[in-house]
Amino acid sequence: MIRYSRILEKNPREIVLLKSRPCTWARCFFCDYIHDNCKDDTSIIQFNKEILKDITGNFKKLEVINSASVFELPKECLQDIKDIVYGKDIKELYFESHYMYKNRLQEIRDFFPDIDVKFKSGIETFHNEFRNNYLKKGVNFNSPQEVAAHFDSICLLVGIKGQTKGMVSQDIDLLLKYFKRGCINIYMENSTPVKADLELISWFKKEYSYLKDMDNIEILWNNTDFGVGEKDEY
Known part of the structure; x- marks a missing residue:
């Protein structure tokens, strides 16, 4: 398991994959x-x-991810991160959070x-039925604007059996219209029952090849493309 890496292409930054307490939600099907x-x-x-x-601190930017939300990191870990951020003169700090914590984000900013x-936040798709009834995300909102009011960036998931081209196209359109940044994760099969749709993934790669040239959009063709995690390719 690789825990530290540097992202050099878009938005250069350091990234660490930390351990945390169990995810509070922990029901996502995939x-x-x-x-x-x-x-x-x-x-x-x-x-940690x-x-x-x-x-x-070379890039003055640090992304911290863990196996849940930032709120599942012990307070002592946050203090350790804080000491390093100020000690290394880091200016930008990126965290992930489940949407359920949308009203607590200011706590981290204040810290x-x-x-x-x-x-x-990984909302995965704007298609409510697929997101909550199949993927079991537990993420409810009324509009993309509501999500954008809380989160600078979202993660979308592409390439799952049951998704359609129309669903994916709508997701990309809303991402580009309402969010400053976005990360598109191409689904890779794992130990869950959820299957990848390789035909849909191939279509996405052809249809949305222009996204690779957009500075604010990152695409993870493999789940270790940021350099952290366990190597697992098709």
Whole structure:
């Protein structure tokens, strides 16, 4: 498992994959990412201290991801991150959060005063029935504008059996219209029953090839394209 990397192409930054407490939601049908967590705070804190030592601050930007939301990191881990951010003169800090925490994001911003803290959320799709009835995301909102009011960036999931070209096209349109940044994750089969639609993925690659030239859109063709995680390709 690779825990530290540097993203060099779009929005250059350092990135760390930390351990955390179990995901509070933990019901997403397609996700086995939650296996990378721990219930022992002391173990989490000590483990993450070693990962955080690799941060250099060279890009002045740091992304912190974990097997849940930022709110599942022990307070001591947040303090360790804070010490490094200020010690390395990092100016921008990126965290992930489940949409359920949308009204608590200011708590994190207040913990990092004078730092430009940005949040991303994996809503996966704007298609409500597919998102909640099939993917079991537990993410409810009335409009993309509502999501954009809380999150600077969203993650979309493309290439799942049951998705249609129309659903994907609508998702991309709304991402480009309402959000400053976006990350598109191409679905890779894992230990869950959810299957990939390789034909849909091939269509997406041809139809939306122009996205690779957009500075604010990142596409993860493999789930380790940011350089962290376990290598697992088709």
